[in-house]
Amino acid sequence: MPTVNQYVLGAGDDWWGIMNRRARRDGQARCAVRLVWSEDGGRVTAERAWRIENGAWNGEESLIVATSAETFKDEEAQEFLDRRLPRDYLYFFLFDGEQIQELAEANRDVQQRQMERLLGIGAIDALRAALNNAIGRWQHNDLEPQARADLERMEGEARGLEADRTALDVSRANLGHEIENDTDALRRIVRRIEGLSAFVHRHDEVQLRETRARIQAQRAEAMDLLSTRLPRDIVLLVNPSLVTRAMERLNKVLGSDANARARVLESLLDILPARLFDQPDFPTPDIRDSQRAYYRYKLVSVLEQEADAAGETMDPAFGPDPQAASAAREQLAPYTEANALRSVRAEELRRLQGFASELRQLEADLLNVGSLSDEERTRYERFVAERDELQRNLDRKKAQDRDLASQSAGLKGKLDEARKRIEQTRTKLGNNRVIEEKIAIARRLGNLFADLKSSRKQAQRKQLEAAINQHFRILMTSHHLIDRVEVNEDFGLHYLDAEGDHVGMGTLSAGMKQLMATALLWALSEVSGKQFPLVVDTPLARIDLAHQEAILRYYYPNAAAQVIVLPTDAELDARKLRLIAPHVYRAYRLTNPDGEHTIPAPVEVSDLIREG
Template sequence: MIFETIHVKNLFSYRKAKFDLTGFSPERNIALISGRNGYGKTSLINCVKLLFVGANEDMLAGVLSGRKLNRKQYILGAKSDEWLGIMNRRARQAGEKDCEIRIMWRDSNDSLIEARRAWRIDITDFKETLEVLGAGSKVLHDDDAREYLEGLLPQDYLPFFFFDGEQIQRLAESNRKRLLEQIERLLNISPIDTLCNYLDRCVREWRKDAMVEEEKSRLVELEGERNALSARFEALEEKQLYILSEIEKLEHRIQEEEHQLDRHRAANQEYDKKALTKEWERLTAELERAQSRVAEDLPATVPLLANPILVKKAIAELRKLVENDTSQQAGALKEILGDLSTDLFDKPPYSTPKLMDSQVRFYKHRLEKLLGAHIPPSEDLGGGLLRMELPQARTLLSVLDHFAQADRERKYQAQTLRGISGWRRDIEEIEIKLDDVSNLSEEEQEDFRQRKATNEERKKQVGANEKEIEHIDEKRAEIKRQLQEKEKEIGKQEKRVTIGARTRDKVERAEQMRHFFHAYKDQLKQHKRGAIETAINAHFEALITGHGLIRHIRVAEDFGIHFEDSEGQPVAMASLSAGMKQLMATALLWALKEVSGKEVPLVIDTPLARIDRAHQENLLRRYYPKVGQQVIVLPTDSELDAEKYALIAPHVYREYRLDNPRGDDTQVLEENHVPDK
């Protein structure tokens, strides 16, 4: 699929707009559509989503903080002024009633296809129509058109092809059920589950029909308990999805506010912002590397390194114990007692006749009492503070001797920690300089401070929401365990019934088929998993520069993502920076697109987001020119300066700039930077 034209009429920030996307080539595959925040980039990507899937669950949940709209509210607008609907505000004021999105593309057979979704909107209701022209030389309407588009681009595919670069780091850190299910659908694995579930239902119905009433009643009771657990599980899942949408909205608002703060900062010309930003990025990278080293290297015995005086006092007490004659005598007697009992009764040659087990136990106990009477009690083993067995004292003494002499290791760890403190101070100083707005008016300074404080509160709320998600994950894991137990009970109950020969034959055949398809699914997943793991590691290596924390990315059987260091040890997700997570998610999307074989245009909003400059250059050189046949990139004006534009320019075949100073009439201006072919 290659987009040729996109027409928008009266949707979101657009009154009337056309994007001509013809003219791509393997060497020039990027269409660049840039603009400031609020100028129409997100509106465009939402228009594309609306064409293919209409107002789906993600769009309904992504508008207002704290609640999800229904489809009618999304189209027409909420009662309050928080959301005015999809109709362009200026068109609504002019009394217009029609809006639409229309896209024309070439399919895999080079046939021209045009899809159009339109709305006629009144004050209290709307009518939506969908049609596809050119699909099999006929026009498809509404349900037929929806079925065609769903087969071409199912809504579960959308997060992998149309996405915001600022939000994709969630893919790397989620490993959530919904995402993993979407990956299975993208890889054409989930239809096997549908088939297996159908066979399961058939088997259960056949068994239930053959049951006696008492057994059937118990089965219904168990199924009711399972359904109650499932309802709790789904409620937690819904809550988690809601919190995740809140996090995404907060992070989007944080980013928007940061742009506003940047405009305040830009007004201060007393420092070189570019140089300070580069230095901040360098120090932050150094700090991350140092913190990773400390997390990996700092031993669990750090209290022993940090308290040399206490260690020396403990050594002195241990020496009193070890060098005490009485304690040495007690230790020797205990060793003799242990060895003598074993050598005398448990090793050949044995007595004739051989002692019975009860006799052996009797004589061992007698021997221990006789020799034990000569072992001094612990209170007679010296006047020190410590009371322990001599072998334990000797072992502990050798360990503490090492730490008493570990000055070199102590100095190294102290130096590393001082370095971390120094980098933090330097970063704080740079942040203070970057936030210096002293040359602005008092009113503007106050606005800056309030915005910054509000944004910090949003960041804290994101952290609190992430903790809540962890708590929900724990609850879901427990309910999942209970569900598995309940399923086992149901299975046992189903098998208690004696079924007739005809029913038994159907059940056995269905179970054989189910086992076959499960085995086939496992083999298919293993093959896809290996291909994704190979691809994601290759792509991550191409995108990452100067960072050795992650040496391998492992893809689990369920397609969950796990990180490993050079020694094969797991790397915690929390130790990765936001930029690192975004690069990880980018590599994952690249690998999934490659392995799935789906050729759909990529539409990417805010493509460089929070990534540092060196890795931005990697994306511009190695990712966007190679990730697909057609890539539509929607950067902000601040993301793509002259240097970065020069990196991507050789691969750009169309370029547009969005202008929308009033906020409700995006103008599409074609740029002339792209040379004629």
């Protein structure tokens, strides 16, 4: 997307800017967009204008809305427009038919929020957000200055984390579309390769394909096995000199006189007092218990002093206790002479490379056993190269998606922790009774609004689901890959086949996605009860003939109180025009003979039909 400045002034050859080219050449400085419509109270005119002088824009724009009774400017004018048609609704009522399937593929979170607003549920969220803001403000104003400063810092950190996570999620959504596009492209390339391979002798082809499938399975198994083994000990395998030095230090510690003496003293301390005083044979006459306790205490003290003295003579820079040092030496010992293990790992890597070579050879064999011409063989090799490149890119993007998902999860954890600290600070310091009572009332209201939202969502979800399925069955007449559509609690759409299994978005054709998006728009308009004009450019793009007729017969005559379509002459021929002629209020032909002046001329639909 261009920046605002680029949108106004232009962005190279991609976009020439808002101002008409001829007007700019003539030295004019002001350009504007004007919209006029009728309401019960009379005609309304809205105009947004910019001033561009000497190829520069000062960053200002004016907005004026004039009704029969009064005139609004800038912010008041924008508020007037938002009351008539909130910007969140534009997504569903003003679109390009070439891109309508993006409605079905859109970022789920964004789509669901917009659907909630369109169905009147988003207003409840706005009330809850206002209550939460009020609670935060009351708690904030009740804090001591230093505590307030700490809270502001924590809130700033939370906002930063939230912005970072939102940016990551947007990147993931974009990457998800790229992965789906690459998957579709890879599927097409594979079909082309298989089409060229259809010339081979069937017996040899089947045998080679079985061998290829077996090698692919072995390669996948070897990769899985290596991925589980390699990360655990790779550092020790590739750093034999480091392992050797560590073993030398451990042997030195464990073999030193001080260490040996310390081990002997610790062993004596464990067994000598008990065996000397508590086990037979006892002297005759036996000593008293008090004497036995005294000598036991004295012996233990002497041994402990000697053990401490022995420990003080050990290397202070590297002095683990004997048990830990011994355990470390046992773990490192296999890696001092790990040439065999290194050979095993290297052999596993070579084995993977061998699988790849075998697969390439099998691909060539599949080609050579047939009777492909030189031209077909060249095409085959080009398709294989494209397939391999696509697969590498797809693997890289999937790895990137996993990394982004991990980063997003990490940011979510940090954000949850930051919010928890903020809430704890507010709760701890918000001790004003009046504030607490206001907060308690606001929270009860918030719970009430949450219950209201849940109730309304449940009711409208069922209505929306029924309407989507009804309209989709009307529009989709050629086949039944999708048997029904489910709308979940959060207005997410799930497509199911006749067996109740999920149908993936990537398996749907562009035309089917466009029909699904059309059914969604139709259902939203019907369930919401809102009557806004519907404006569609290229209304029949990417849809086959049978479904074009269904859309013309059933959707556009019922889509809204006012429907404006901008078709090309190739989209609406005489036969299609007859289908919608009874519903057409007014028609125009747009002509642009010199590429710079578009002229709208009124025309009768009957004349268009007669002209073909």
